[in-house]
Amino acid sequence: GAGVSQSPRYKVAKRGQDVALRCDPISGHVSLFWYQQALGQGPEFLTYFQNEAQLDKSGLPSDRFFAERPEGSVSTLKIQRTQQEDSAVYLCASSLRFQGNNHLRYFGPGTRLTVT
């Protein structure tokens, strides 16, 4: 079956523009995660959903970042009034179950956002 897909793969935005990044998790996966990966760094946690409920958004860097998963499947990460420091790869991951944290996360290829 298909893995986690993300779109667009590449996005160039002018500073101040709003962007929306989409994640299609593996069908049936309950948990969904967003990570931000700056160049040359490891991924940093942004937010976590269990079905449609956003259970942890402690990693969102500012109120310009907003994520939703209204029907418990596809998720969108929105960044308002983009700034240069938002340039990074945004990774989405999904996981089959939510109990415990031993379950494998499957990562998508990421969206590379460049803010000019």
Place this chain on the structure above:
Amino acid sequence: SQQGEEDPQALSIQEGENATMNCSYKTSINNLQWYRQNSGRGLVHLILIRSNEREKHSGRLRVTLDTSKKSSSLLITASRAADTASYFCATATQGAQKLVFGQGTRLTINP
């Protein structure tokens, strides 16, 4: 901020040699996972070791975990050019769903 520190930051070896990467972390964990990331691609899960395990093997991979020293190592034996990638350790704490990643080791295998 990231919890893990990985060592070395970059490693370049000849094909056929073994590669060892180390990871240290700061807080008590439930498990530790290793991931590989090829350039421009997503992360691929390699192996998970639980806090009550000391060593785990998967094919050419060997992972050790020392909870007293809060450290882990990943050994890749008989390296191949296709092993060229960045390798990240990630820790999971009890009750938390998020993974905390290290900064990664960039491994280059020279043919």
